Amino acid sequence: MFLSCVFVSLLLALVPQAHSHMVMEEPPSRNGMWRLGFNVPPHPQDDYLVCTHTRKAPCPPCGDKPDTPRPRPHELGGTWGTGTIVRTYTLGQRIQVRVNVTNSHGGKLRFNLCPHVEPNTPVEQSCFDKHALKIVGQRSKAVQLTAPNGSSEIKSVELRLPYDVTCNHCVLQMTNIAQEFKPSTVMFRNCADIAIQGTAKTSLAGGPPLEHLPSALDLHTRSGFGSGYEEQKQYRFYN
Numbered sequence: 001m002f003l004s005c006v007f008v009s010l011l012l013a014l015v016p017q018a019h020s021h022m023v024m025e026e027p028p029s030r031n032g033m034w035r036l037g038f039n040v041p042p043h044p045q046d047d048y049l050v051c052t053h054t055r056k057a058p059c060p061p062c063g064d065k066p067d068t069p070r071p072r073p074h075e076l077g078g079t080w081g082t083g084t085i086v087r088t089y090t091l092g093q094r095i096q097v098r099v100n101v102t103n104s105h106g107g108k109l110r111f112n113l114c115p116h117v118e119p120n121t122p123v124e125q126s127c128f129d130k131h132a133l134k135i136v137g138q139r140s141k142a143v144q145l146t147a148p149n150g151s152s153e154i155k156s157v158e159l160r161l162p163y164d165v166t167c168n169h170c171v172l173q174m175t176n177i178a179q180e181f182k183p184s185t186v187m188f189r190n191c192a193d194i195a196i197q198g199t200a201k202t203s204l205a206g207g208p209p210l211e212h213l214p215s216a217l218d219l220h221t222r223s224g225f226g227s228g229y230e231e232q233k234q235y236r237f238y239n
Contacts, residue, residue, distance in 0.1 A: 021105065022188050023047035024174045026098035027087040029190035030062065030080040040080050047102050049074065053185040061114075061125050061173055062191035074191060075122035081191075083119060085169065088195040092163040094136055099155045099174060105186070106149055106179030108142035111135075111159055115167040128173050134160045149180050166198045 023032045023046050031046040049063025057066035062081070064072035071077035089095055099109060112128035132141045136158040147153035176188040 021047050021050060021103050022099055022101045022176060022190075023049075024097065024190040024192060025100050026096060027172060027192040027194055029174070029192045030074050030082075031190060033080075033084070033086055033192075038084055038086070040082055040084070043080060047100065049190060050186065050188050053187050058125070059187045059189065061123060061128055061171075061189065063189040071120075071122065076116075077120040077122065081122070083169065083193055085193050085195050087192070088197060089161055091161065091166055091196060091198045093161050093196075095159050095161060097157045097159055097172075097174070099157070101145060101147060101153045101155055104145050104147040104149055104151055104153065105176075105181060106145055107177045108144050109155060109157065110142045110175045111157070112173045112175070113162065113165065114171045114173065115165055116169045116171050117167075119169075123171050128171075131162060131165065133162075136160055145176070161196060166196050168195055170194050170196055 023029060025032055025035075028036050028038065029046075030040075031043050031049055034040045034043050034046070051059035051063065051065055053059040060066060060068075060072055060075065062072070062074040064074050064078075071081065073079040073081070075081045076083055087095075097111060111133040113131040113133055114123045114127035115131075116123055116127075134141060135143055143155065143157050145153065145155065170193075172192045172194050174188075174190045174192075178186040178188065
């Protein structure tokens, strides 16, 4: 375990600081929603929510570090966990999710859902584990990143929302376990706050997929995080 952690730290030291890792842009994640004008503080390191998962210190659900005091910044009640509903969907809808991978470390993307009812109360991973979302057009509930390590890509994924879940407030979770750093379990996680409505006519109502985000969030505009912010610093996330 010690040697694997040292290996991870050496690899991270070689990662260019102007490029980070990934952010869920559609629906807007808590860390990324500031770019669309939501009333949250700026988050210039919005694509660097990463954690090393261990049995003694499991990664929190929304990208924070295990040793961060609660309320953690990206959990409900934290700095970016405002509970703002960024998208409203329909029961059973096929939705478009877009992840901006700014520096790939390989591995797969998975998406889970947690129906939430308590305001300003963080959700637990056990809730997400009950609702793994299906990827339209394939049997697997995970999608492989295809960009070579250290390069970038936009990953668009079509998900099917459950036919048996409606909520005024659900949390959509994205998880990537980086292939490059195995056998260590290095996770990138994001959360987004959404609502899922039913209809009076049918329990199988679905709407059209969302359109792509405007070009303001194009991958190539993100290098260096724009003007007015310092160059991103890398933080240790290993023990």
